[in-house]
Amino acid sequence: MVEDSRCAICLDFMRESATTECGHNFCQSCLQKAWEDSQDIFHCPLCWHPFRERHWTVNSKLARMIDVIQLLHSSKTEMRQKEPQLCERHNQELSLFCVEDKEVLCLAYVELPDHQDHHVKSTEEATSHYRQMINDFIGFLMKHIGGIQKCETRQNKKLQELRMQVRKHRWKLATEFWRKIEFVDRAEEAAFSRRAEEERSIQQSLSTNIIAFQNHICTMDALLKEVAEKSVMPQLKMLSEAGMIHQRYTRLDPPALYSFQLRKEKFSLPPLDSTLGKIVQKFRTELTLDPHTAHSHMYISKDKHSVRVRKKMGAVFQRQPRFLFNLVVLSTKDFHCGRHYWEVQVNDKPRWAIGLCSHFPSSRGQQKQPLSVLNRRWTIQLQHGDYVAQGACPVPLALKEQLRGIGIYLDYEVG
The missing domain is CATH 1.20.120 (Four Helix Bundle (Hemerythrin (Met), subunit A))
Structure with missing residues (x-):
């Protein structure tokens, strides 16, 4: 064990031991000195094994062993020279x-x-x-x-x-x-x-x-x-x-190993092989607008498929569900389960908002407020030339082209 702790170059106990790729140990300073004139190929000073790089690893376990051996070796003589002690x-x-x-x-x-x-x-x-x-x-x-x-x-x-x-x-x-x-x-x-x-x-x-x-x-x-x-x-x-x-x-309890397993992400989305055409074909739903929910300044077409803002405001009978302060109209159909897809054409309108709400809001006595904060809603809007997805918090959308139509896919169970 003592011989293994000595450097093969200086023959003394190794200082800051370095282990080469071939497994031999030397003092770091001795190894550096042995390689200082080498440029392209570096040889092990003991077995002459060639290396392309000046590289070694620090052997901390060997360093601790050398410390113990040195301590034992240097103290044996002192122990033998001690005189016997007497009982006081x-x-x-x-x-x-x-x-x-x-x-x-x-x-x-x-x-x-x-x-x-x-x-x-x-x-x-x-x-x-x-x-x-x-x-x-x-x-x-x-x-x-x-x-x-x-x-x-x-x-x-x-x-x-x-x-x-x-x-x-x-x-x-x-x-x-x-x-x-x-x-x-x-x-x-x-x-x-x-x-x-x-x-x-x-x-x-x-x-x-x-x-x-x-x-x-x-x-x-x-x-x-x-x-x-x-x-x-x-x-x-x-x-x-x-x-x-x-x-x-008797007191050597190491820490326990910590293992992990990543949680599997669960989500419900269209199948991986689904294209937009397949989604449209499978989940398409035809929706019409409900005139009874439309704001009085909004005009609903006879087929209930389009809406525009009135240029001239006339007297309109105010039904209970009608929106009073927001330019809003709801669909005649609501959903309680399943998956659904529909499209809304916005063409080149400079300002619009399309979205979904969790339930029909009570409009009597409302104060004017943004569409996105009326009850639980999600919308996509064009306001002042910027597209924004509005839910719990607004998310700006950077789109390369102007939207002329919106496809909406609803998975009720996912929410």
């Missing part, structure tokens, strides 16, 4: 260890009532036992940290997987919406917004979990260093802290 009370060498009380004792203490029935070992035997336990703990910690690093890598891959899946779902949704008719654009925008919110939520959870893994690794690194330092303590001091070491050894 009896002035005898502390050569025994009480397993029950985890205390270092001299021979005189064994005769006392407090330790007569206890299991007592020599300090050499006890030290060997706890040193082996610590060495096992060091190995376990290094393996544990390696496992946590793999979990962190897997969690980072989950983050990338999330982004790839979201991009895939977004592309799929975009393709589906593109093949449908134009008025479902608002449904596409809403679906993307929900997906983005879901992505932000999952990404936040994944990022939080990754930070938890990183914090756990930092804690394990600190614990590894602390245990490594304790492993080279003088035997009496190490044995005096044996209880604490055992307690720390």
Whole structure:
């Protein structure tokens, strides 16, 4: 293990270890110096394997192992030079260890009532036992940290997987919406917004979990260093802290892996193979205008298919349902279920509004207000040369050509 921790170039313990693509380890500074005269081809200083790029990876696990080995190696001589310690009370060498009380004792203490029935070992035997336990703990910690690093890598891959899946779902949704008719654009925008919110939520959870893994690794690194330092303590001091070491050894609960599954988007739209002609043929509904709901300034044709504003205002009998303050007229037919399609021709009119409402509003006593805010409504309007879709909030529409007709598709169950 000591030989593996030495740089093959300088033959000293590796400083900031770098691993080449062929798997050999060197000091970063030694590797940089070995490659400083190379331009097109870079060779491994050990096996002479060629590389096209000056590239290496940082081996953090090896760096931690080297730190531990250096600490163990540099402390062995100091441990051997320590003189035996004497009991302050009896002035005898502390050569025994009480397993029950985890205390270092001299021979005189064994005769006392407090330790007569206890299991007592020599300090050499006890030290060997706890040193082996610590060495096992060091190995376990290094393996544990390696496992946590793999979990962190897997969690980072989950983050990338999330982004790839979201991009895939977004592309799929975009393709589906593109093949449908134009008025479902608002449904596409809403679906993307929900997906983005879901992505932000999952990404936040994944990022939080990754930070938890990183914090756990930092804690394990600190614990590894602390245990490594304790492993080279003088035997009496190490044995005096044996209880604490055992307690720390049993408290290693890593964070749980966080998994996710994107919510499947549910919507009800025309089939993917539907063309506008098929939609018109399958769901076309003929509507007529209801003169009884028309504003008094509006004239309805005899066939009830067209409307215009009166140039001369005459006396009109005011029926209860008639709109009093808005230039509005409703259809004679209303819908309570199913899918329906109809068209409205606007030709070259400079100002108009077409839409749907959830139910017939009460008009008596109304104050004048925009069409879009009367009860629950959705409209598309041409006002002052601008097209606007008006629902809960106005959405400007950027159209390349002037509209001369509007096709309206209603799916009652979807709303």
